[in-house]
Amino acid sequence: MPEPVLYRWPANAALGRAVPKTKFYDHGNVPTAVRGKFVDDIQRITWAYKLADDTIRLSGTARVPEIQVFTIEAKGADISDEVLLAIDKTVHFPIIFEVAGSDRVRMVAAQKTLDGKTPRVATYFTTGWQPADAPRRPLPTALHLPNLYEVLLASLLPAPTRVGETVLEATGRLDRARKLQREVAALEKKLRAEPQLNRKIELRKQLREREVVLRELTHPRTSI
Template sequence: MTDILYRWPEAARFGKRVPKEKVYEHGTVSSAVREKFINEVQRITWAYKLAEATMNLPGTPAVPEIQVFTIHAKTDEVSDAVLGAIDKAIPFPIIFEITRRSAEQPETRTVAAHKQLGAGAPKTSAYYSTGWHSGNTWRRALPAAITLPALYAALLQPLTPITARPGEEMSEVADRLATVRKLEREVAALEHKLRTEPQFNRKVELRRTLKTKQHELEQQR
């Protein structure tokens, strides 16, 4: 994972405030998630529209445009449930920038999930994130790309804790990362059982299973 912030092109600036109620209207938002919106979110801004008209890059049905949303947080964090509700309400891939104040100095982090559009509701992966950056952090130019799908993949890749393999699509990276996280949980659970298991025969069996899972984990990383 590379901790970077991008310098979004001025030609793509949109700058439209999004009322929370609009998110509620366009998706099924539970009362618990609405409460998170109230407690965590100060303001939502539709900051940039990366589209063929603004970027001169062709899109596809899978990635017709890329939206950049800025979320000004009331607290130190904005939960994935809030991001998920916005992702479900907007039928385009989204890159989120979350801003907060820390000791009077604004900080920003980039968050996104890989979003797959289709006939039904969009399918999103787990959320990936950079660390927090101070407000005066230098922003890097956007990665070179010849299409919007290529740009989307290039924006997502630095957020993920694993590296895409040659020829691997971002949807495959997302699936592999989900497998990695599942195996990490299984390895942690087996290590805990191994430490607390009193029976020798059972320890041998657990150790064998643990080595198998650790090997599977290394193969996926």
């Protein structure tokens, strides 16, 4: 897994605007159960930074017009992906989240596609928890905002992207790997509990087949 990273967001992009939780209720289709999590889990939502042409001099596109950085302060141990998804679907810009609480912070985001009335949000990936005062890196060099967005998302993936592979393609590949990991774990459990020899042989065959595909999906041979 890549080394966890936190970025030093440019001072010119700082906003520091508190966003009331009700904004997301009023402008998004937030299920009642998730509204409860907003109340129970979130201390404060801050629109912390806006990465855009007028703040960091990188041009955007219809796909990535700006990149927003939101800080979500947790009341307890963490914030669930359900809450992040509700925010993501309400805000029609790509978002990088920093979840903060108990003197620690993690960066989390998902590939977001803006075509259509409601943004489409892929799987969330996150760094591990880090001390709130951990050293931060400067933003990576980028030619434009879509390029910067790809690099920021790539830094969250549990494995490097492969040569010629977009972050969205890598996300799909790693999602398939996650599913296979769950299947492998389930088969291993069944194998341990199965008393019949012929059934054990079949389970071992299924297990080997999935392990081959899993190695193919996670093998770094074609990574940069």
